[in-house]
Amino acid sequence: MNVRAATRVFDTLVIGGGIAGLQTALDLADLGLSVAIVEKDASIGGKMIGLSKVFPTLDCASCITTPKMAAAAHHENIRIFTLAEVSSVVRRGEDFTARVTLKPRFVDEDRCIGCRLCEYACDADVADDFEGGLSSHRAIYVPFTNAIPQIAVLDPEECNLCGKCVKVCPTDAVVLDQKPREIEIEVRSVVVATGFETTPMGARSEYHGNEIANVISPLTMERLLAPHGPYGRVLRPADGKVPDSVAFVQCAGSRDRSLGVPYCSRVCCMYAIKQAMLLSGSLPFADITIYTMDIRAFGKGYETFYHNASAMGIEFVKGKVARIDEVDDRNVEVRVEHIDERGQVEERRHDLVVLSLGMLPAADLRDRMPIGVSADGFVTVPKPTIEPCRTTEEGVFVSGTAAGPKDIVDAIAEAGAAAMAVSVYLKKKEPEGCAACAVTAGSDTP
């Protein structure tokens, strides 16, 4: 059975092409169901493709994410729309009609061969958000090394309209007058996999996260640690110094009612410990401190991971950092009550400080589709213990961190569960046998 791409009729619409959306789509596609993935960015891969390594196995994130991205892109039952956003999903009887806005890429997707000649010709430099703003790309660029699709995208805000890219393109793919387009997709089920954003760096004003150059976000630290990151090694952003002392400030964006984020984001303890371990590898002589209220190492192998870090000489200080300031030589001072040291208030200096930010829902789809959203902003799951992927709306499912904070291990497990829930739902809707069964039965009429 082939994807009914031209007709834009699919069994399932997956909103979000991060690791959870990809896993759900791949599982469904392998069952023989047709899937449309709508991704708002220029490449699929989500947050995970930007990570260096993942806990607790310390697998290279690129090495395990890229194959999934490629598998989805090449799957005959999957159609991927990048730079696309769902503007509405409306129920039509048993099915749904989704309106999707395709934002202009200014590059013809069918013609571009990803040769990057346009990128080399372009003069305009733009801070690269994928690298935490620590390096730059051109105004026309392939999003990152292992982006999928490997197609250039043009940033109209930064383009100076010199036309060099148009001239140099061997396939005449650059289209400077592209307009946004609306398309309609008919689907029988929807999976919300919109993922998360980190709490803003400036959420807590006493941390001066947006003002001090050497206070960075955890995703920026991931890029510093990635072998193909902005510097190719760990340097601090303000002056390129090799840091001798690095600190992690835990709960910088979760478990804090004063920020409106009362819940635990679950991943911060583990990613901080992982980054600390990786730092001890790349900076063997650096002092590494993790300031924490307590360590929540909840998963299989996680407690061992934590104790290993401790045994490696990573210092754990009990106490919530209250204030972060820039001091001499662009160093960073944190003020903390050292609870295990007679509660003394200490002002400790570090070369580089990472704010262990929490997870916020990346999208609120309430106005665009029938879906329940909880007070914390994540998709409502009425029966989380027994039906983790079912939402308040029949035929609409949720996968990954759109339903709540979780790590990659759990996101992938849940993504598989979402695929199973969707296929069971579709099978029940079609008592005479769904597409998947038709394939396994060898029938020629799906």
Add this chain to the structure above:
Amino acid sequence: MSARADPTLMKEIGLFGAADVSACFNCGNCTAICPLSKGDTVFPRKVIRYLQLGLTGQLEESPEPWLCYYCGECSATCPREAHPGEIMMATRRWLISRYDWTGISRLLYTSKAWEIGLSLVLGLIVVMLFALLHGPVVTERVELNTFAPVPSIETADWIVAALMTFFLLTNAGRMFRFTMRGVKAGLSVYLSEISTFFVHMLFQKRWRECHGPKIHWLKHFLLVTGYLTMFFLVFVFLPWFQTDGWNVSSLFGYYATAVLLYGTVDAIIGRLRRREEIHKHSHHTDWMFLFLLFSIALTGILVHVFRVVGLPHATYYAYVIHLAVDAPWLILIVPFGKWSHLLYRPLGMYLVSVRARATSTAAAGGVVPNPV
């Protein structure tokens, strides 16, 4: 050192205005955000921990609540919204009631009915005393000193002052005993630190180390100057101040009245609006404090206005009401209520510096200091 745990302490502190001490999960943010929290005096978390564990004895010995000036930064940034600033405030109220050996403080703080009832009774006693004992009522012109002769009022003044001083000093003695339990300091140490007491009493110097605008300190400082001016006018310069003619002391009276009216009205508006952390929570004793101080200033200036305008009856009535609101202030609020912070705050700071000096001298001399 042994410790007794009192499981009812958290519930008890609730009566003094701390809404939910158990909300705190002891992350230490409040202590680390506070610029006044340093060295060996760290708070609020330590105080909250004592409350959670029911360590009544340790809490009683803690001068820390007196070192906090309630800028509210801890409450604004508390991850649990446990309002540590207000817990410190409630602990100060609790400490006042622990220092007080008569039990009156506790009654005032834990019962609205008792506070209002006792205040009314004292006011009525003043009214009755005037009804029975007032001097001749001259109606042709205002003769306040005939209606209420200065010598009688001065005598009453001194009786009240003696009572006030007695209760305040005996309570302060208990505070001293609690705070210095287990500390050995020579007389020379006490003498060498005595300036700390007066500097903090008069200028609230430590408050200026808080972050944020200094406007709260300035307003409070003005209030202190106004209050002390009025105190001296009434207790020392009464023969000049309570005159039927004109005396230069009136000028001081104008200043004190203006400052007291401004300060109290400003605080009342602040507490009604509840915008700043310091004004978000109001215990009934906070309202009584402001109400009485405002009424004293208002009735005081009314006596003056009626006298100058030449309204004999109005002047005499205003005078009786003025003294009727003075009585609960002087007899209840000063020795047993919120006013007593005028003494306990600088005393707390003084004792902390004595303790620090004693400990450092002992350490320098190779003597092991008593574990506290």
